[in-house]
Amino acid sequence: MEYTWRWFGPDDPVTLGEIRQAGATGIVTALHEIPNGQVWPVEAIAERKRLIEAAGLTWSVVESVPVHEAIKQGLPEAGGYIDNYRRTLANLGECGIDVVCYNFMPVLDWTRTDLAWPLPGGGTALRFDQTAFAVFDLHLLERDGAQADYSEAEREAARRHFEALDDAARTSLIDTIIAGLPGTEEHYTLERFREALDAYRGIDADTLRRHLRQFLAAIVPAAEAAGIRLAIHPDDPPRELLGLPRVVSTAEDAQYVLDSAPSPANGLTFCTGSYGVREDNDLVVMAERFAPHVHFVHLRATRREPNPASFHEAGHLDGDVDMVGVISALVREQRRRRREVGQRLPMRPDHGHQLLDDLTRESRPGYPLIGRLKGLAELRGVELAVERLLPAV
Template sequence: MKETFRWFGSSDSVTLADIKQTGAKGVVTALHHISNGEIWEIQEIQKVKNTIENAGLKWSFIESIPIHENIKLRQGDYLQRIENYKQSLKNIAHCGIKNVCYNFMPVLDWTRTHLFWKLDDGSTALRFDKVEMAAFEAFIMQRKDVEKDYDNAILEKAEKRFNEMTAAEKQRLQDGILKGLPGTVDDLTISQFKEMIAQYKDISHQDLKNNLSLFLNEVIPVCEENGIKMAIHPDDPPFDIMGLPRIIKSENDLEDLVNFIDSPSNGITFCTGSLGANPKNDLPKMIEKFKDKIHFLHLRNVKREADGSFYEDHHLEGSSNMFEIVKAVLKIEKEKGISIPMRPDHGHQMLDDLKNNNAYAGYTAIGRLKGLAELRGLELGILKSNIF
């Protein structure tokens, strides 16, 4: 596997010099200062590429060129936004960058109720708590029809939890859920969030899939002409939240995705954390099934709980069998004679990074370095064991 590391640009507390010390050769980043839906100009792309290469690294994957909400909704100026996207693709190809990770999640990127949830060992992790999510939707956001998405037991626990929370805990919950990653959405207020969600009230799962299909049928021919691989990231969490449809969360969804347009440019970012939060997903089996479509790997592990909650566990622990996952990947690489770009995802905040108040949750240096080292050791052990 080609080892890469996520970098959020010059404002990231994890520097390119730090990334080089991890042993990773590739950088995964984006033009975080460009607004969603605007064209990535060649000059801006080249500036970031030069910065990465001057640090002795390679810009391996773009994550991501965000898709404007009007495209997802197929409304307003969505056709112009698609044309802008096509031009951005042509421009990155001009600069020699040929891999794009993207997602089609409505309104928000990944969603968590806790950004710094304390583990028993003193480190912190990202967490999605089903009860607190219900408390946010029912009592902070005051979303209509929330009872359609949660059973009575969860809602009763949510009301009790909400009534016991301090004002600071309620603010922490709100901030965590509405916190956007750099280059996705700005941090939102409740009123702004409700307005954005309201736009999806008449959008069904099939509607959103149709809109994704339209987008891909427009941009994939441009990708084919320029040698670009598009790799969709699964929805995180892999189930509906806040009344919003989630459409890339299962084996069947990924099968629909690859059938929208049959092209080597239309592929998958196989995220073992996002897909692993759904207990119905058999990850090694899915890797084998979609082996010709997996262009990028996000390797992390989540610990699932009975009520649908989960937290980011150590990379080699959690509810997914990382040994079988990596073995399935290496088997494909050997068969096809390829090396798939991979990055260790969502590390714990630990050691000296606990003192770093400016770090992005899940993206501190040491936790991801630990994950990368564990995955590197697992890969080496499998390769040396002559399993294949």
């Protein structure tokens, strides 16, 4: 596979030089400074590409071109934002960039409740704790209807947890959930967040799914014309949150995306960490089933906790993901592509523990240098072993 690395632009504490030393050859990035819904100009794309290439790397994947909330909500102004999306794809294609990752999660992008959960051996991990999230929903956000989404035991656990938090801890929890994690393009105050949730009243999963289908019908032809492969990222976590529907969480959801606009340009980001949170998602079976439609791969492992709604980021070869089985399926797909279409399969080590020097240097939550370097080295080792052990073709 092609080894890539997520980089958040010139302000990222991890430099392009360090990324190259880590063993990656491709960069996964976006023009985060451009507001959602606006066109990415050719000049800005070309300048970022020149910066990356000057460091001896290539701009492999865009992650992400965000989908405006008006599109997800099916508002009258959605047409203008779709036109802008098409123009951005055309401009990226003109600059030779051919894979675009995106997601269709309403309001929130990926969500965690703890950005530095202590690990037994030292270091820290990202974590989603269901009780802490219920505290936010029930006692800090005070969302209408939230009580019905939790069992009596969950509500009682949340009450006790809330009462044990001081003001600083409560503020930290709010900021962690709504202030925006790396790659998130929208940043909210608590009041603005309530307004964003209110905008989805009356939009259920079927409605959101219909809006996704309409988006794909409009965007996929533009991607085809631009020579771009679209790769939708699954929901993270892969289930409804805060009363918001989520429609890219299971194998059935992934199949719906592919069936909605059949085209080589319409494909998937196979994120083992996101899909792996659900016990009913068999990652190896999914990798084998969807391999021809996978345009981008995020390899990480999550581990479900005794409360199965809670999970944390495990080591890349630990957790609930059969990483050897997944990589075996992807290696077979990469071999097929080499024989038949000559198409690359970009992979990046997603997230990572904060380890060693990561604990004292500045880094973005989930995206430290050493933790991801360790993950990339482990994943490359698995891939090499699989390549050697699979029969030659």
